[in-house]
Amino acid sequence: MVKTYKIKxxxxxxxxxxxxxxxxxxxxxxxxxKVTVAQKGYRTYSFTVKIAK
Known part of the structure; x- marks a missing residue:
């Protein structure tokens, strides 16, 4: 589980x-x-996140 996330x-x-x-x-x-996103009423999906420093 991630601490916080934002989508612009x-x-x-x-x-x-x-x-x-x-x-x-x-x-x-x-x-x-790899991140998997699940929310009630929506389809679950996964994606890979590259680490940027």
Whole structure:
């Protein structure tokens, strides 16, 4: 679960992780991670997010 997320009208998606989640990704030397979005009444979908520093 991500801490917060924002979706702009142009489709840009911003995700903020908790410190614990960020440290876990850094330990793995991850370049990206997978996100699954589920909301009642809507279809569940997944996408991959590239990490930008």
């Amino acid at each position: 009208k142009n489709g840009k998606f911003t995700i903020k992780l908790t410190k614990k989640q960020a440290k876990k990704l850094l330990r793995k030397h991850a370049k990206s991670f």
